[in-house]
Amino acid sequence: MEIKLENISKEYKNVKALDNINLAINSPAMIGFVGPNGAGKSTLMKIIMGIYQQDAGTIYLNGEKVNMSKPSVALAHGIYLVPQEPMLFPNMSVEENIAIGFSDKKKELHTRIVEIMDQLGWNIRLDRKANTLSIAEQQLVEIVRGLLRNANILILDEPTSSLTFNEIKSLFQLIEDLKKKGICIFYITHRLTEVFEIATHVAIMRDGMITLKGSVINFTKEDLIKGLLPPEAKMKNTEKTEDNIEYSKLKPAFETKGFSGYGFRDINIEVYPGEILGVAGVVGAGRTEFATTVFGMDEVKSGQVFLGGEDITGLSTRQVLDKGLNYVPEDRHLNGIFKIGEVGVNISSAFLRNSSKFFLNTKAEKQLADKYIKDFRIKVTGQDQIMGSLSGGNQQKAVIARVLSTSPKVVILDEPTRGIDAGARCDVYAIINQLKKQGVAVLLISSDFEEIVELSDRVVTMYQGRINYRFNKKQITLDNLTAASFGVYEEDAYEIGE
Amino acid sequence: MKLVNRILKAREISSLAFLVAMFLIVGAVNPTFLQVKNLFLTFNGSVVYILLAVGIAFVILCGEIDVSIGATLGLSAAVSATLLRDGSSWLAAIIAAIAVGVTIGLINGIGVTVFKVPSIIMTLGVNGVVRGSIYVYTNGKWVENVPFEFKALSQATFMNALTYFLLGTIILTVVVHFILTKTKKGRYFAAVGDNMSGATLIGIPVEGTKIVAYIACGIFAALAGLMYVSRVGFVTPTAGNGYEMKAIAACVLGGISLAGGVGTVIGAAIGSVIMSSISRVLVFLQFSSDYDNTITGILLILIVVADSLIQRRLAEKARRKRLSARTLEEVGGGSNE
Numbered sequence: 001m002e003i004k005l006e007n008i009s010k011e012y013k014n015v016k017a018l019d020n021i022n023l024a025i026n027s028p029a030m031i032g033f034v035g036p037n038g039a040g041k042s043t044l045m046k047i048i049m050g051i052y053q054q055d056a057g058t059i060y061l062n063g064e065k066v067n068m069s070k071p072s073v074a075l076a077h078g079i080y081l082v083p084q085e086p087m088l089f090p091n092m093s094v095e096e097n098i099a100i101g102f103s104d105k106k107k108e109l110h111t112r113i114v115e116i117m118d119q120l121g122w123n124i125r126l127d128r129k130a131n132t133l134s135i136a137e138q139q140l141v142e143i144v145r146g147l148l149r150n151a152n153i154l155i156l157d158e159p160t161s162s163l164t165f166n167e168i169k170s171l172f173q174l175i176e177d178l179k180k181k182g183i184c185i186f187y188i189t190h191r192l193t194e195v196f197e198i199a200t201h202v203a204i205m206r207d208g209m210i211t212l213k214g215s216v217i218n219f220t221k222e223d224l225i226k227g228l229l230p231p232e233a234k235m236k237n238t239e240k241t242e243d244n245i246e247y248s249k250l251k252p253a254f255e256t257k258g259f260s261g262y263g264f265r266d267i268n269i270e271v272y273p274g275e276i277l278g279v280a281g282v283v284g285a286g287r288t289e290f291a292t293t294v295f296g297m298d299e300v301k302s303g304q305v306f307l308g309g310e311d312i313t314g315l316s317t318r319q320v321l322d323k324g325l326n327y328v329p330e331d332r333h334l335n336g337i338f339k340i341g342e343v344g345v346n347i348s349s350a351f352l353r354n355s356s357k358f359f360l361n362t363k364a365e366k367q368l369a370d371k372y373i374k375d376f377r378i379k380v381t382g383q384d385q386i387m388g389s390l391s392g393g394n395q396q397k398a399v400i401a402r403v404l405s406t407s408p409k410v411v412i413l414d415e416p417t418r419g420i421d422a423g424a425r426c427d428v429y430a431i432i433n434q435l436k437k438q439g440v441a442v443l444l445i446s447s448d449f450e451e452i453v454e455l456s457d458r459v460v461t462m463y464q465g466r467i468n469y470r471f472n473k474k475q476i477t478l479d480n481l482t483a484a485s486f487g488v489y490e491e492d493a494y495e496i497g498e
Numbered sequence: 499m500k501l502v503n504r505i506l507k508a509r510e511i512s513s514l515a516f517l518v519a520m521f522l523i524v525g526a527v528n529p530t531f532l533q534v535k536n537l538f539l540t541f542n543g544s545v546v547y548i549l550l551a552v553g554i555a556f557v558i559l560c561g562e563i564d565v566s567i568g569a570t571l572g573l574s575a576a577v578s579a580t581l582l583r584d585g586s587s588w589l590a591a592i593i594a595a596i597a598v599g600v601t602i603g604l605i606n607g608i609g610v611t612v613f614k615v616p617s618i619i620m621t622l623g624v625n626g627v628v629r630g631s632i633y634v635y636t637n638g639k640w641v642e643n644v645p646f647e648f649k650a651l652s653q654a655t656f657m658n659a660l661t662y663f664l665l666g667t668i669i670l671t672v673v674v675h676f677i678l679t680k681t682k683k684g685r686y687f688a689a690v691g692d693n694m695s696g697a698t699l700i701g702i703p704v705e706g707t708k709i710v711a712y713i714a715c716g717i718f719a720a721l722a723g724l725m726y727v728s729r730v731g732f733v734t735p736t737a738g739n740g741y742e743m744k745a746i747a748a749c750v751l752g753g754i755s756l757a758g759g760v761g762t763v764i765g766a767a768i769g770s771v772i773m774s775s776i777s778r779v780l781v782f783l784q785f786s787s788d789y790d791n792t793i794t795g796i797l798l799i800l801i802v803v804a805d806s807l808i809q810r811r812l813a814e815k816a817r818r819k820r821l822s823a824r825t826l827e828e829v830g831g832g833s834n835e
Contacts, residue, residue, distance in 0.1 A: 051699070072701030087696030089689050091759045100689055101700055103682040131812070135820055145700070167823075263821030289821060465825030 001027040001062065001078070001152040001184055003048075008057035010043055010208075017043045019208040021057070025201065027152060027184035030175065032195035032216070034188075034486075035205035036228065036282065036447065041188045042084070044205075045155050048186075049081040050074040080146030081155040084188075086138035090131035097130050098145045109148075116147050120174055136167035143174065154178065155186040158284075160194065172198050190282045192224055192488045204228060221488050228482055230450070247272060251309065253441035254325070254410040256294070259303035259313075263289030264465045266303070271410065271441040276432065278456030279445045280481045286465040287445045288330050291412045295327040296320045308409060324409035328399055328416060330445075342384045343369070343398055372401035377427055393424020400431055411435060412443040417451060429455060449481045463487050509753030510765040516751070517772050524779050531782045542661045544774035546571075546722045546729070550745035551752070551766040551773075552671055553718025556711040558749050559678070561691035561758025562610055562617040564712065566602060567719040567745060569628035571738035574598040574723035576632050579641040579733045582648055595720040602628060603716025607709030625742075632735050641733040652728040663725055671767045678763060687711055691758020740791065747798040748773045756802060757809065 008021040018040045025031055033041045046052045048059065050068035059066050061077055068074050074081075088097045099109045113126065122140060130138065139159055146154050156175075160168045175185060175198055187199060195202050195216060202219065204212040204227035212219070212227035252270035259267040264286035271277045279287050292298050294305055296317040304313045307323050315323070369383050376397045380390065387395060396416060403411060413432065417425045432455060435442055446452050452459055459471045461484035469484040483489040525532035550567055557564045574595035581591040602624060609620040654662050677684040686707045689697045697704050722741075727733060746756075752769030754761025777790040 049699070070701075071699050072703075075701045081699065083699065087693055087699055089692040089696060089759065091688070091692050092685075096685070100685055101682065101702065131816075135823060262818040263825060265825045286821070286825065465821075 001182075002060075003153060003184065004060040004063075005044075005048075006058045006060065008044065008047060008054045008059070010040075010047065010052065010054050016208050018047070018054070021208075021210055023203060023210065023213065025184060025186075028179055028182045029201055030179050030185045030187060030199050031201040031203060032187045032189060032199035033203050033205060034190070034192060034195060034224065034228070036482075038447075039205040040208040041205050042157055043208075045081060045157055045186065045188065048074065048153075049079060049155065051081075075149060078150055078152040079155070080149055080151035080153070082139060082142040082146065082157065082159060084157040084159075086135065086142050088130040088133075088138055088141060091129065093127050093129055094124060094133070094141055095126035097141055098148055102148075113144065113148060116144055120144070120177060122174075134167075136171070139171070140174070143178075151183065153184045153186065155188075157188045158190065159187075160189065160191065190284070190486060192221060192486045195224070196221070206230070225479060225483055225486075225488070228486070229478055252306075253308055254443065255306040257304045257306070259290070259294075259305060260301040261289060261293040261298060262301070264293075264462070265301075267467055269443075269460055269467070271443055273409070273439045273441050274436055275457045276436055276442040276444050276455050278452035278459035278476070279443060279462060280449055280452050280459055281447070281462035281485050283447060285462040285485070287462050288414055290462075291327055291414055291443070291445060292329075294320070294412065295325070321406065324407070325412070326403040326406055326408040326410070327412045328403055328414060330414040330418070343373070343378070343380050343387055343390065368405055372398075372405065376401050376431055393427070396428060397424065397431065400428070404435070408440060410441045410443070412445065414445045415447065416444070417446075417448065449478050449485070452476070452481060453478055461485050461489075508762075509760070510762060510768055513752045513765055513768045513772065517768060517775075520772065520775070520779065524782050528782045528784075531779075538659055540775050540778055541771060542664050543778070544771045545661070545663045545667045545725050547741070547744055547748055547770035547774045548667050548671065548767045549718050549722035549725065550741055551748040551770040552674055552763045553715040553722070554742075554745050555749050555754055555761065555763045555766045556678075556687055556714040557617075557708075558746070558754050558756060559687045559691045559758060559761065560708050560711045561694065562708060562711070563746070563756070564606060564621045564715050565618065565742045565746075566606060566621040566625035566628055567715060567722075568738040568741040569625045569632070570599055570602045570716055570719035571723040571726060571741060572632050572733070572736070573602075573628050573635070574720040575726045575733045575737050576636050576641055576735075578724055579644050579727045580636070582645055582727070583641060583643050588648065592724060595724050596717055599716035599718070599720030599723075600713055601716070602719075603713035604709065606716070607712035610712070611705035611708050629735075629739075632737075636733075636735055638735055640735075642731075644727060644731050648728055649731045652725065663728070668767075671763055675763050688759050691760075693759070743791070743798065744773045744794055745770070747794050747801075750798060750801050750805075755805060755809075757806075 002024065004024040005021055008018055009016070010018040021040075021044060033044075035041050043052060047054050048068065050071045050073050053069065059068055066073070066077060071081075089100070092100070095110065095113065098113055099106075102109055110126070117123070120140075122144075124133075124137060124140070130141065133141065143154065159171060175187075178185060179200075187194075189195065199216050201214065202212075202216050202224065203210050204224055206228060207230075212224065250272045253273045255270040256267050267290055269277065279290075281287050289298065293300060296315050296319065300314045304311055306312065307320075307325055310323065312320055312323055312325070366383065372378070373380060373383065378390075378394050378397045378401070380394070387398065390398065400413075400416070416432070417428050429451075432442060432444070444452065444455055453476055456476060457473055459476050459481060460467045461469045461471075461481060463485065464487070468487070469480075469489055471480060471484075480489065521532065521537075530536060550571065554564055554567055577598055578591040578595040581594055582588070606617075606621050606624055609615045609624070610617045613620075615623075652661060652663055656662055656665050678687060679685070686697070686702050689702055690704050690707045694704055697707075723738070726737060730737075748769035749761065749766045750756060750769070751772055752761065752765030752767065754766055754769075773794060776793055777787040780787045780789055780793075
């Protein structure tokens with residue numbers, strides 16, 4: 001089996017998701033795809049599976065051109081994708097989940113399924129309902145499903161992101177067995193160490209391009225990290241603004257002690273007034289869960305949160321807001337804006353509660369909105385423009401403006417510049433620096449490490465739900481953050497600066 | 499033993515228990531309700547609802563809804579009754595009714611899948627259009643004088659107990675149950691409602707399956723319309739008005755989840771018997787049958803709320819379990835501060 005991708009490109013709304021991808025793989029092989037969020041890994045896999053269609057380029061299987069117009073075409077060619085979140089039918093039994101779509105005799109199918117599972121040395125009751133399975137078991141069911149369909153190319157999209165360590169171990173064993181059977185495996189991961197553990201080949205992706213590919217034996221960890229970094233990265237690292245904060249004189253504005261919740265564990269951080277603490281990591285590292293739990297949107301498991309020395313653990317969102325902590329969510333479309341409301345109303349909506357008893361104080365609201373529209377250079381035709389019609393960058397500025405109207409002491413910004421253009425990005429950075437000058441403590445969550453490098457005074461990196469490293473101002477470099485976030489940082493391996 | 503276990507676990511069992519309990523309670527208050535003759539009357543009276551519920555079950559299993567079935571019943575009843583009155587053959591009337599059902603189902607299906615109109619809005623709009631066309635078609639008048647032979651059909655009984663209509667409906671329900679649970683394509687309906695993206699991923703034609711579901715729903719509503727003509731003997735422009743709520747409630751009561759993917763048509767049929775007996779039950783308990791719709795509505799809401807609360811609990815539990823699995827048990831790296 002040979003699969004060859006030629007000049008595959010894909011665009012979303014003028015943003016290049018995939019830029020001229022070329023790749024050829026002969027089975028048996030196990031190729032690891034590594035790259036930061038938004039590098040285009042999943043998009044590429046979905047194109048191979050026929051879920052998306054490429055704008056340009058060709059897919060060849062065994063030298064033959066194939067038009068992957070829909071998943072059933074890919075399935076017919078022996079390609080099977082195990083998605084990041086398993087997509088079983090929760091209300092069907094394991095057996096039904098595997099056998100659906102086949103019209104063979106039930107008994108025959110049953111025998112074949114049992115055979116496959118015996119070969120894999122895997123034991124599970126076939127009459128269990130899928131919604132009683134653990135994530136690992138669901139993934140195994142997905143894999144058996146692929147094997148029953150005689151898959152020659154098995155795509156695993158971040159299979160380990162929600163598995164425990166023992167589960168990962170047995171999954172790797174399974175992959176070794178599949179490799180021996182001659183199946184070609186595409187393996188997407190955030191964890192560089194896994195590549196060296198199980199892959200024969202590797203492809204590093206960044207900004208929709210494959211920046212590095214080949215046999216794993218030809219590369220070291222350092223090579224792979226270089227492939228993950230943007231080419232101009234080195235130069236930026238050398239410049240640092242020197243406005244040192246004297247930590248010894250300050251009391252932290254925000255502090256957590258042994259704070260644990262769903263998706264993160266034992267987080268100890270402190271943020272000082274007028275400081276920006278960067279929280280770096282890859283998606284799924286538990287950063288957003290940490291923020292939402294602090295903000296009273298999810299249950300605290302253990303530990304404490306202090307705001308200006310006062311214990312605010314487990315308070316409701318409204319109470320946390322009143323105490324002076326505010327959160328700008330990751331996905332503003334989902335949580336942040338009133339899309340069909342006017343810009344003015346959007347800005348002043350957080351101020352409403354302090355505004356008056358019963359009737360709205362429209363005049364005060366208007367003044368407030370005007371001030372922020374001017375200060376933040378939000379491009380609008382007027383206060384009455386509908387929020388949903390603004391560009392992403394201007395929406396984001398309006399959301400931050402709303403947060404500021406509550407005069408917070410601590411602000412948590414979650415991916416503040418995701419999906420907005422360069423100009424608006426600079427404006428947002430200016431606003432964040434302005435916050436800092438006003439003495440607000442800022443917690444900056446971002447997967448864009450250049451952003452973290454540019455803005456942060458100190459950085460913590462989160463990896464699999466825990467803080468794995470802390471960096472002071474001098475140590476904040478793209479290399480360090482990338483290595484730590486991908487779980488391969490070694491102290492002293494990367495010297496500071498050049 | 500295994501079989502007993504499986505039967506006890508089935509969702510339909512609780513609705514059957516509900517039915518039996520309801521009958522026993524009413525029988526305790528008014529023993530005449532449990533007389534064999536009355537029981538048969540009750541069962542025979544539920545054919546129209548059973549057909550509607552089995553039809554809409556296709557759509558609900560897919561995770562969609564159809565609120566136009568009452569109007570579909572009305573239009574197919576009006577069209578077939580008119581043909582019969584004017585001397586057409588039974589076959590012509592049956593074909594015409596089914597054609598009405600197929601057409602409406604196809605329109606609903608295309609609107610929901612191709613044009614991506616939310617199903618509640620699409621079918622609500624179609625409901626208005628179809629109900630309106632009944633008025634246009636009949637000039638707002640009743641369709642009467644349906645031939646006696648056709649009306650007699652609904653009275654014919656098998657061994658003096660079950661009407662042939664009920665018998666046929668039961669057989670049809672069992673056949674549909676077999677198709678939905680035991681055949682490859684039949685499983686597609688529940689699969690689409692259970693996990694739509696998952697269905698796409700393994701090559702199930704999601705849109706095609708939904709269109710077929712709407713057409714099946716339309717055909718069953720048309721069959722219900724034919725039985726309505728035979729049983730009632732005349733058709734008013736409001737025929738079938740509000741039946742969609744009864745059919746949806748019957749499905750939900752029978753264990754079909756409005757979220758899609760869960761439930762059987764056997765359950766829907768049991769739910770229909772409960773729904774159609776409520777008005778008789780009220781009479782036997784010496785309440786006004788005016789409460790019928792109110793009680794149906796309350797039952798519908800209660801069951802759906804309870805079900806969604808349970809589902810939300812389960813989903814939240816699963817999310818937390820997933821997040822916890824991601825977290826390192828031990829501290830992975832050191833600190834270099």
